[in-house]
Amino acid sequence: MTYWEVISIILYFVYFILAIYASFVIMYKKLDPVKSLSWIVVILLLPYIGLILYLFFGQNFRKTKIYNRKGVRDERFRRLGSYKQLKDLNRNPELFPAELSKYRKLINLNLKGNKSLLGVNSEIYLYFTGREALDSMYQCISEATQHIHLQSYIIEDDITGNRFKNLLIEKASEGVEVRVIYDDVGCWNLPARFRDEFTEKGIEFLAFAPVKWFLSPLSKLNYRNHRKILVVDGVSGFLGGVNIADRYYNGGNFEEWRDTHMKIKGESVAALQSSFLLDRYFIINQQFRRKKKYYPHLTLPDVRIDGLNPEYFSQIITSGPDSDWASIMQCYFAAISKATKHIYLITPYFTPNESLLNALKIAALGGVEVCLMLPQKSDSTITHWCTLSYATEMLEAGVKVYLFSKGFNHSKVISIDGEFCIIGSANFDNRSLEHNFEITSIIYNKEIAGKLDEQFLRDTEKCISLAGSKWAKRSIMNQVKESFARLLSPLL
Numbered sequence: 001m002t003y004w005e006v007i008s009i010i011l012y013f014v015y016f017i018l019a020i021y022a023s024f025v026i027m028y029k030k031l032d033p034v035k036s037l038s039w040i041v042v043i044l045l046l047p048y049i050g051l052i053l054y055l056f057f058g059q060n061f062r063k064t065k066i067y068n069r070k071g072v073r074d075e076r077f078r079r080l081g082s083y084k085q086l087k088d089l090n091r092n093p094e095l096f097p098a099e100l101s102k103y104r105k106l107i108n109l110n111l112k113g114n115k116s117l118l119g120v121n122s123e124i125y126l127y128f129t130g131r132e133a134l135d136s137m138y139q140c141i142s143e144a145t146q147h148i149h150l151q152s153y154i155i156e157d158d159i160t161g162n163r164f165k166n167l168l169i170e171k172a173s174e175g176v177e178v179r180v181i182y183d184d185v186g187c188w189n190l191p192a193r194f195r196d197e198f199t200e201k202g203i204e205f206l207a208f209a210p211v212k213w214f215l216s217p218l219s220k221l222n223y224r225n226h227r228k229i230l231v232v233d234g235v236s237g238f239l240g241g242v243n244i245a246d247r248y249y250n251g252g253n254f255e256e257w258r259d260t261h262m263k264i265k266g267e268s269v270a271a272l273q274s275s276f277l278l279d280r281y282f283i284i285n286q287q288f289r290r291k292k293k294y295y296p297h298l299t300l301p302d303v304r305i306d307g308l309n310p311e312y313f314s315q316i317i318t319s320g321p322d323s324d325w326a327s328i329m330q331c332y333f334a335a336i337s338k339a340t341k342h343i344y345l346i347t348p349y350f351t352p353n354e355s356l357l358n359a360l361k362i363a364a365l366g367g368v369e370v371c372l373m374l375p376q377k378s379d380s381t382i383t384h385w386c387t388l389s390y391a392t393e394m395l396e397a398g399v400k401v402y403l404f405s406k407g408f409n410h411s412k413v414i415s416i417d418g419e420f421c422i423i424g425s426a427n428f429d430n431r432s433l434e435h436n437f438e439i440t441s442i443i444y445n446k447e448i449a450g451k452l453d454e455q456f457l458r459d460t461e462k463c464i465s466l467a468g469s470k471w472a473k474r475s476i477m478n479q480v481k482e483s484f485a486r487l488l489s490p491l492l
Helices: 003-028 033-045 049-057 073-091 098-114 130-142 159-173 192-200 246-250 269-284 327-338 354-365 381-389 391-396 430-435 446-460 468-472 476-487
Strands: 118-129 147-152 177-183 204-208 229-232 236-240 257-266 313-319 342-346 369-375 400-404 413-416 420-424 438-444 463-465
Touching: 033 049, 073 098, 098 313, 098 327, 098 438, 118 130, 118 446, 130 159, 130 229, 130 236, 130 246, 130 257, 147 159, 147 269, 159 177, 159 192, 159 246, 177 269, 192 204, 204 269, 229 269, 236 269, 236 420, 236 438, 246 257, 257 269, 257 420, 257 446, 269 313, 313 327, 327 354, 327 413, 327 420, 327 430, 327 438, 342 354, 342 446, 354 369, 354 391, 369 381, 369 446, 381 391, 381 476, 391 400, 391 468, 400 446, 413 446, 420 446, 446 463
Parallel strands: 147 177, 177 204, 342 369, 369 400
Antiparallel strands: 118 257, 118 313, 147 229, 229 236, 236 257, 313 438, 342 413, 400 463, 413 420, 420 438
8 A cells, every 4th residue: 555545545534534523513503404414415525625615604603603792882772772662662552653563573573683673764765776876875975074984795996986985085085084894705806005095095994804814714704794885974874785886887797787775864874874883893893982973863763753754664684693693584584474465576696595485485375476586697607506496496386487688687675565675785595694794674665665566567578587387498407507506505
């Protein structure tokens, strides 16, 4: 037996021990059985590589609390406020607006599980293209007098990125406080020169969870901040699916880039502010004193507030390794379960867990019109194959599946019965709902939900409608690709 043969046997033996140990650890953590089995298969079939992948992408940091909100001022305020609202709504039902009575359980779920305060807003604006959203954000920033808090998963060194950079630098020179948070992986290719221009002008330009030790088993590579937030003067706030890059403005390589973004004025802006400052705290371990300029609505909110449009009720829901529960996933499930007429769902990536998958099937089989809009072409090949792998069982359950063919639809939207809706940064996939830091808004308003429904129907004119019989006859090669990608769905 040669020297290299001996080394090979030793390495295989060592890996066998490590693989068995890792498999027992996975089973001990009592994860979702499908996810657990997927990771065990990956570890056993891909020597060493599988184990490395698990160290990077398979660990659940929510339970280990590596991102801990305990003791943070903004978190204490959220908890106190949600406790007050829960007590008021349960002990004093007369405070609960009549138009919200049907959503009481859903509101309580978000209050109790995520400390998502029910806010009353004076204005809500919807944007159905990145161009509209970015232009509105640019205009709002230009009018700032006190502070600008911008958070984006992607900021690129292109025309759009430099346009915002120059404006932010200009506002900083006027004495406006400017703080920017970007995700380190999402902005992997952002040149140091671009970042330095911010810091040289006194702008706080922070990378979320920078990947410094690539081979560390405690690497946070898998837990990315996917939130898109803009808060200006504590009065106006933006959230949705639009990042700071040219393709969101002009479509890039796609014929059209459809997206959905929103602007809020009113109480819910405080929740966006709180989310931004909490993420900032995770980066630099520094808290702000709760100042009036950051939180114009400083008092604990009641359900009934004079002087604001009572129709614009909403809750801002955050989810990530810092939250006790997968709150956005729970909100999705509860919202789908409340549907009696129709569900309009748009997502660029569709890899749901079994609970959400069954919720959609049950709704469709129960007579609810369930319409699912996916992209025909995607910016992520393997994820797209995995997305398409769910089309067959959706069609079998009676779900109408549309493929957006006139570009790329990046929206993350759910509209229920034309009565309430969800808009945010979270995709309908495991990554967004289990791993990433995400933010979304649930809006209890027929006008806003109706606008989303109208846009959905307009979008169907740019779609290919899948027919079950025709879809079943697609090429064997495509079916093999989809099946392979489906095996990786818990890991994507």
